[in-house]
Amino acid sequence: MSETKYLKIGEKKRCSGCTACVAICPKKCITMQADEEGFLYPAVNITACIQCSKCVRVCPYTDSEFTNKPEEEELSICYAAYNKDEEIRYKSASGGMFRVFADRIIAEGGVVFGAAFDKDFAVEHTYAETLQGLTVFMGSKYLQSRMGDTFILVKQFLKEGRKVLFTGCGCQIAGLKRYLKSDDANLFCIDLICHGSDSPKIWLNYLHS
Numbered sequence: 001m002s003e004t005k006y007l008k009i010g011e012k013k014r015c016s017g018c019t020a021c022v023a024i025c026p027k028k029c030i031t032m033q034a035d036e037e038g039f040l041y042p043a044v045n046i047t048a049c050i051q052c053s054k055c056v057r058v059c060p061y062t063d064s065e066f067t068n069k070p071e072e073e074e075l076s077i078c079y080a081a082y083n084k085d086e087e088i089r090y091k092s093a094s095g096g097m098f099r100v101f102a103d104r105i106i107a108e109g110g111v112v113f114g115a116a117f118d119k120d121f122a123v124e125h126t127y128a129e130t131l132q133g134l135t136v137f138m139g140s141k142y143l144q145s146r147m148g149d150t151f152i153l154v155k156q157f158l159k160e161g162r163k164v165l166f167t168g169c170g171c172q173i174a175g176l177k178r179y180l181k182s183d184d185a186n187l188f189c190i191d192l193i194c195h196g197s198d199s200p201k202i203w204l205n206y207l208h209s
Helices: 020-025 054-058 088-089 095-105 132-137 150-159 170-180 201-207
Strands: 006-008 030-034 041-046 110-115 123-128 164-169 187-192
Touching: 020 030, 020 054, 020 150, 020 170, 020 201, 054 187, 088 095, 095 110, 095 132, 095 164, 095 187, 110 132, 110 150, 123 132, 123 150, 150 170, 164 170, 170 187
Parallel strands: 110 164, 164 187
Antiparallel strands: 006 041, 030 041, 110 123
């Protein structure tokens, strides 16, 4: 049996690992593979690829508002806020405002997506439909989250007419919106100010030590 050949991304600075390309591929021939530091990047099974270019068009780094700078400076208004519940603030990061929005979405029968540690202390994106399920999203996780089928699930919930709150880094939200192709009134996004993700390999070495 011949070995499967993969085409791996060349310019890593033009990829954040958002997985929009994985979600949109009609042949499911794109997978996320770890590099020497443990960061996940897309790799294409060139034998199964039909060269439809959907992966290229969906990429946030391909001619999108994610990478294009506005032509004119726009006046921005900033607000500062914090959760009045001291217990939630203590368990949270950034003042606990995530719970204010997430609680409202759950109360209206919606779904909340966020990053959580799994049983092996790796970070993955998952969703919650109850207030109790929101606790795993609270607090900081300075790692690249594994997206899995997150984008596909978001699209499925939106098709069902449910409200969806998606929290993640700006690059992940850019990838999600490019994948969905159009704005949905039921989609609410909270993007985090990203300082860059730590090496997953270093994190695993730390856990083992």
